[in-house]
Amino acid sequence: MQSNLPHLQSIFTADCVIFGFSEGELKVLLIERNEYPFKEWWGLPGFFVEHNETIDDAVKRILLEHTGLKGIYMEQLYTFGDLQRHPQGRIITVAYYAMLRLEAIGNNLKPSTDYVRKAQWHPLNHLPDLAFDHKNIIEKSIEKIRRKVSHSPIAFELLPEKFTLTQLQQLYEAIWDKKLDKRNFRKKMLKYNILKELDEKQKGVSYRAAKLYKFDKRKYNKIFKNELNFSK
Amino acid sequence: MQSNLPHLQSIFTADCVIFGFSEGELKVLLIERNEYPFKEWWGLPGFFVEHNETIDDAVKRILLEHTGLKGIYMEQLYTFGDLQRHPQGRIITVAYYAMLRLEAIGNNLKPSTDYVRKAQWHPLNHLPDLAFDHKNIIEKSIEKIRRKVSHSPIAFELLPEKFTLTQLQQLYEAIWDKKLDKRNFRKKMLKYNILKELDEKQKGVSYRAAKLYKFDKRKYNKIFKNELNFSK
Numbered sequence: 001m002q003s004n005l006p007h008l009q010s011i012f013t014a015d016c017v018i019f020g021f022s023e024g025e026l027k028v029l030l031i032e033r034n035e036y037p038f039k040e041w042w043g044l045p046g047f048f049v050e051h052n053e054t055i056d057d058a059v060k061r062i063l064l065e066h067t068g069l070k071g072i073y074m075e076q077l078y079t080f081g082d083l084q085r086h087p088q089g090r091i092i093t094v095a096y097y098a099m100l101r102l103e104a105i106g107n108n109l110k111p112s113t114d115y116v117r118k119a120q121w122h123p124l125n126h127l128p129d130l131a132f133d134h135k136n137i138i139e140k141s142i143e144k145i146r147r148k149v150s151h152s153p154i155a156f157e158l159l160p161e162k163f164t165l166t167q168l169q170q171l172y173e174a175i176w177d178k179k180l181d182k183r184n185f186r187k188k189m190l191k192y193n194i195l196k197e198l199d200e201k202q203k204g205v206s207y208r209a210a211k212l213y214k215f216d217k218r219k220y221n222k223i224f225k226n227e228l229n230f231s232k
Numbered sequence: 233m234q235s236n237l238p239h240l241q242s243i244f245t246a247d248c249v250i251f252g253f254s255e256g257e258l259k260v261l262l263i264e265r266n267e268y269p270f271k272e273w274w275g276l277p278g279f280f281v282e283h284n285e286t287i288d289d290a291v292k293r294i295l296l297e298h299t300g301l302k303g304i305y306m307e308q309l310y311t312f313g314d315l316q317r318h319p320q321g322r323i324i325t326v327a328y329y330a331m332l333r334l335e336a337i338g339n340n341l342k343p344s345t346d347y348v349r350k351a352q353w354h355p356l357n358h359l360p361d362l363a364f365d366h367k368n369i370i371e372k373s374i375e376k377i378r379r380k381v382s383h384s385p386i387a388f389e390l391l392p393e394k395f396t397l398t399q400l401q402q403l404y405e406a407i408w409d410k411k412l413d414k415r416n417f418r419k420k421m422l423k424y425n426i427l428k429e430l431d432e433k434q435k436g437v438s439y440r441a442a443k444l445y446k447f448d449k450r451k452y453n454k455i456f457k458n459e460l461n462f463s464k
Binding site: 008009010011012048049050052053055079081082090092094 | 240241242243244280281282283284285286287308310311313314315322324326383
């Protein structure tokens, strides 16, 4: 069929939007491209989907080749097909996203393809100019995360297992891109009773060490169970 | 770029998953195809995305040509790219879905392309054999709707503006594909206080006419407002 319908053929790519949280900031993983005509452009890890691979396989392969990361569970976000999104013609791209505990990964990023010069975390609030429509793709991902944090505990996937209330507040501030009142935030958060206060404090900080907390998924599920869910 | 990379070129299509609810059943809009080699196969309204149209435009055009429906707000569901999904080679498809008030549309379906013999609503529980991976696409849509009804009022988009509690229960039973206990369902539903009881009864029924209700969106938003939403 491919050969009969050349006027219908498109190039299809996959892009990875990987979020992490560290030093009080939401970060996104970018690559610096190395190939003409995109040399030195920053963009999302992303490349062609080959004929002999599924989209799920392609996105894993691309993330590995571009950043060295593997074993990351990515979810499909959206497929972008605006006519002007790519300077080289009709290229449709599907974006996948993931939220990572940065502490487990850090800066140990190793591209293994000549198309990529380096991979690096960038604060969401200070992104360089990005290739193609990648800024738009990142914005769409943030919107998705905002909708999701409101009715699922995904925000906690970005925090270390043990965290301070300040870290938690910074994370919500980063997601919503606004300052929150400290007293109100803590009152609201503690009221839900979804945090387990640990008998432990921060280590290795020069200022007064804060209490550490853990997320209590069991309690969360009990409280935020979906009332209009008749599946059980 | 297209011409330099023939081994990367794919065919890209868009499919429409349109749900409606009538006679106590959840229905999906199917077309009977008319072209060799798919003559007389049933499937979702779906066809090629052309080079000069966005995906959003393509999906609206395809729905119009295949069924005569227009002005329907469809949301992107998922992009499917399994290697075996289509017998004619690598064809990637993006599915869009919508939930309609069937009373406003009924059976007034008019295909305007030679590729389609007819368009027809089919009960979800009695689907014919479907072309390609369309059964899988419909299942994925139902899963999406199940997740969504738990934290948003989309189920009410399928009901007439004024409905009986029996209709509401039938709808939830259809979505969850299970029988629900009448007393428990009514107790739970009325307890939320999101229904407005009308001073009106069903008309034109041969059995005892039941009370009519309306969905109270303002109250719903108040009760089910997302507690972990710090946007306000």
